[in-house]
Amino acid sequence: MTSPTTASQAELKAAKVPLGWRDQCSALLIPLNVCRKEKYYLPWECENERHVYEKCQYDDYMRRMKELSKRKLEAEE
Template identity: 80%
Template structure:
């Protein structure tokens, strides 16, 4: 089941999203790429879509770093016992 920020495999294939970009924020990348293509990649045209996508990427990065910190803390605690 795809979340609100994760596109289905069929959508990703239909919009030809490269494998490297198929992550937690893939559903936000599709409208960003459509907007970019429609507006000939003018950087000022798709600011809202780009900001939304970059915020999702940042939030995902922070989530993964917090998870890694918990794993490292648990490993350090286990090693000290």
């Protein structure tokens, strides 16, 4: 299942994203890393990109936890 927030393997390889960071929000991580490099990792820069990426990470976590609890309920029945 691909989503608009998931980058292709070719894009991730070109952007040199480490394997551990290639998840459902990988397409949002690429512009965030570009911004960070351009702005010398200043914490007050790239706030919008960081917020969008962290929101995606949170939503993905919540989706996985709902799926896990659903599976636990099915296993108990």
